[in-house]
Amino acid sequence: MKTSVGIEALAIAVPRRYIELEDLARARGVDPEKFTIGLGCRRMAVAEPGEDSVALAATAARRLIKTSGLAPERIGMLIVGTETGVDHAKPIASHVQGLLGLPRAMRVYDTTHACYGGTAALHAACEWIASGAARGRAALVVCADIARYGCNTPGEPTQGAGAVALLVSDAPRLLAIDLGISGASSRDVYDFWRPHGRREALVDGHYSIECYLEALAGAYREWRALALAAGLIENGADALPSARLERVLYHVPFGKMARKAHAHLRRVDLEDMRGGRLDAAAEAAEAQAAAQSFARQVASSLRLCAEVGNIYTGSLYLGLAGVLDAEAAALAGRRIGLFSYGSGCCAEFFSGVVGAEAERAIRAARLAETLAARERIDVAEYERIMDLPPDRPLEEEPPPGGFRFAGVREGRRLYVAGPEAPADAARERRGGVAVGAGV
Ligand code: HMG
Numbered sequence: 001m002k003t004s005v006g007i008e009a010l011a012i013a014v015p016r017r018y019i020e021l022e023d024l025a026r027a028r029g030v031d032p033e034k035f036t037i038g039l040g041c042r043r044m045a046v047a048e049p050g051e052d053s054v055a056l057a058a059t060a061a062r063r064l065i066k067t068s069g070l071a072p073e074r075i076g077m078l079i080v081g082t083e084t085g086v087d088h089a090k091p092i093a094s095h096v097q098g099l100l101g102l103p104r105a106m107r108v109y110d111t112t113h114a115c116y117g118g119t120a121a122l123h124a125a126c127e128w129i130a131s132g133a134a135r136g137r138a139a140l141v142v143c144a145d146i147a148r149y150g151c152n153t154p155g156e157p158t159q160g161a162g163a164v165a166l167l168v169s170d171a172p173r174l175l176a177i178d179l180g181i182s183g184a185s186s187r188d189v190y191d192f193w194r195p196h197g198r199r200e201a202l203v204d205g206h207y208s209i210e211c212y213l214e215a216l217a218g219a220y221r222e223w224r225a226l227a228l229a230a231g232l233i234e235n236g237a238d239a240l241p242s243a244r245l246e247r248v249l250y251h252v253p254f255g256k257m258a259r260k261a262h263a264h265l266r267r268v269d270l271e272d273m274r275g276g277r278l279d280a281a282a283e284a285a286e287a288q289a290a291a292q293s294f295a296r297q298v299a300s301s302l303r304l305c306a307e308v309g310n311i312y313t314g315s316l317y318l319g320l321a322g323v324l325d326a327e328a329a330a331l332a333g334r335r336i337g338l339f340s341y342g343s344g345c346c347a348e349f350f351s352g353v354v355g356a357e358a359e360r361a362i363r364a365a366r367l368a369e370t371l372a373a374r375e376r377i378d379v380a381e382y383e384r385i386m387d388l389p390p391d392r393p394l395e396e397e398p399p400p401g402g403f404r405f406a407g408v409r410e411g412r413r414l415y416v417a418g419p420e421a422p423a424d425a426a427r428e429r430r431g432g433v434a435v436g437a438g439v
Contacts, residue, residue, distance in 0.1 A: 005126045005179060006172030006352055008138065010321055011064035011365050013056045014162040014308055015047040016399065017377045017385075021157055027379040028152065035157045040255025040302070044309035045374075046382050047146045047161035050393035050404040053084045054092050055415060057144035058099040059402040060165035064140070065100065066401070066421065067364045068167055072100070076137030077107045077125060081118030081313040083194070083342075084145045085110060086413060096142065099403055099415055106137075114192060115251055116342025118143030118164070118313035123348070125168040126177050138169035143314035147253075150200040151386055158254040160309020164317040173361040174324060175336075175352040181230055182350035183222025185215040192343035199390060208343055212257065213264045215347035216250075216339055220265055221272070223337070223349040232335060232351065240269040245351065246334035248297045249319040251341040252305040258319075261339065262298050263290045300326040307371055316340050325367050328359040373399075 021041045025032040035041050047056070057080050065072065080093040091110035096102075111120045118141065125139035144163035149155030191208035194201040224241050227233045233244040242248065242265050250258040270286065271277060278286060304322035311318055316338060324331070331354040341347045355361070377385075388394075391408050398404035401421030406414040 003130070003179070004172060004176050005129045005170055006168065006177040007166050007174040007320075008169040008171050009064060009068035009070070009167040009361050009364065010174065010317065011060050011067055011165045012162060012304075012314075012318065012321060012367060012370055013060035013063060013165075013402065014370060014374065015045045015051045015056070016373070017046045017048070017375050017381075018043045018307070019046055019377055019379060019382045023379050024157060024382075028156075038256065039157055040257075040259065040306070041157050041309065042255075042306040044157070044159055045161045045311075046377065046385055048385050048394060049388050049390050050396060050398075050406070051161065052086055052390070052405045053082050053144045053146060053163075054086055054095040054099075054413065055398075055403045055405050056146075056161065056163035057082070057092050057142045057165070058096045058415070060144065060163035061096050061140060061142050062100055062403070063401060063421075064165040064167055067366065070138070070167055072102050074138050075102060075106060075140050076134050077128060077139035078102065079107075079121035079125060079139065079141050080110045081112075081121040081141065081143045082110055082145055083112055083114050083117055083312055085112065088196075092144065093142075095413070095415065099417065113346050114342035114344050115253075115312045115315060116340055116346045116348070118317060119340035119342075119348055122166065122168065123182070126179060129168065129170055130179055136170075138167055141166040141168050143311070143317055145312035145314060147310040147312050148200050149203065151383060153200075154205050155201070155203055158310050160311050162308050162311040162314055162318065164311070164314035164321065166317060173355045173357045175320065175354055175358070177350065177352045178227070178232060178335075181223065181226045181232060182348055183219040183224070183226065184346065184348045185218030185222070186346040187211070187215070189343075189345050191345060203343075209257065209260065211343065211345050212251075212341050212347075213261065215341055215345055216261055216264055216349070217268045219339065219347045219349035220268060223351065224269075227351065240266060240273070242266060242269050242337070243293065243297070244335075245297065245337040246331055247301060247323055247336040248339070249301045249316060249323060249336060250298070250339045252302060252315045252319055253310045255302050255306055258298055258302055259294055262294050266290050266293060304367065304371070321362070321365065321367055324354070324358055324362040325365075328354065328362050332356050332358055
């Protein structure tokens with residue numbers, strides 16, 4: 001049984017275009033502060049038909065193999081977590097295997113449970129390695145999605161698209177997962193769903209927030225009991241159990257949700273410690289304490305999410321990329337908490353320890369460079385892209401190092417590969433990501 005298992009390296013892929021949420025608010029006749037402050041959203045990636053879930057997943061995986069120096073023969077498992085698949089039977093993972101020319105001696109499949117699919121894949125990979133069944137090999141886990149609610153809907157400002165590829169191994173340079181210390185909460189609810197044949201998700205927005213918070217409480221309580229019993233955190237009078245975590249990362253459908261989630265997490269701790277609801281004085285003190293705690297424990301994880309919007313399965317891991325990009329050196333050896341929520345619903349709270357080499361490993365991902373290569377578009381262009389039929393992509397060259405969907409022939413999807421990205425050394429970046437502060 002391997003005891004040190006987790007994320008060795010990561011890479012992201014995002015559509016080449018984005019809009020500013022302030023532009024969208026003005027076009028919709030909404031006060032821009034509703035989107036930027038009320039929802040905590042800043043920018044939103046806009047996927048063209050050529051940038052489907054397969055193209056995004058394969059691009060992120062190709063980038064990960066290149067930037068981490070991963071030898072393909074080391075990979076023994078490839079799982080894609082997604083809720084925006086392109087076929088009812090053939091998984092995105094098999095497209096990725098083919099496009100990247102990966103070896104055949106491996107398990108290849110997709111996992112689907114709304115935004116939880118990526119976390120399901122991560123845990124399956126960790127447990128496969130920890131059990132010894134991997135025989136020293138690593139797993140490639142890719143989370144890829146296009147969040148689409150449609151124009152002029154309440155969900156419109158909470159769209160986005162992108163992919164996060166994770167190399168999972170017994171050399172977890174970025175994050176060693178606390179194996180077996182995790183809490184799950186699931187329930188049969190209709191908070192968000194996408195019937196067959198629809199491109200846009202249907203959502204009962206305010207109810208979905210309630211479901212998220214309820215699942216957070218259940219999953220966190222189970223994690224907390226296990227973490228206290230294992231001595232990973234302490235239950236002292238000087239701090240809440242959740243405050244013992246150096247950072248807490250949440251699934252981020254929109255930035256404000258992480259703020260609501262963190263306030264709820266603290267309330268669960270406080271009410272459980274007191275054995276009941278807070279009185280007026282305690283409420284006032286907690287409002288201030290929660291804001292300070294959010295700034296310390298959560299804010300840095302929202303930096304990349306605020307650039308891209310909701311990417312469903314990859315959202316939590318985009319948060320991880322953001323926090324490590326901002327402060328990997330300071331967090332080395334420290335424990336962080338992670339909360340994954342998938343509508344429908346299934347949620348999991350788990351934790352891990354940031355690796356001593358995390359800063360070097362995250363620099364290799366060149367996150368700033370990926371985001372800086374994007375182009376801002378106006379709302380008219382965004383609306384034109386939203387109206388394009390999904391099976392007739394623009395005839396554009398795929399980007400260097402990337403892939404594009406190229407159309408359907410006899411029911412089969414075709415993809416084209418871009419040329420190799422320029423040499424690593426010439427593109428080595430310096431400093432952190434120049435992005436907004438999120439909420
Ligand atoms: P809405 O009803 O248009 O917004 O849609 P609202 O009226 O609730 O306002 C939002 C916030 O803005 C409120 O703040 C307002 O007060 C504030 P809050 O009370 O919540 O703190 N506000 C303003 N602030 C500043 N200046 C102003 C102003 N006006 C109002 N002028 C909703 C919001 C989130 C419901 C909608 O966008 C939606 O349906 N989004 C999609 C669903 C979603 O993201 N749900 C999240 C939980 S479920 C989940 O995370 C899973 C998911 O990722 C899918 C999966 O699992 O696959 C979605």
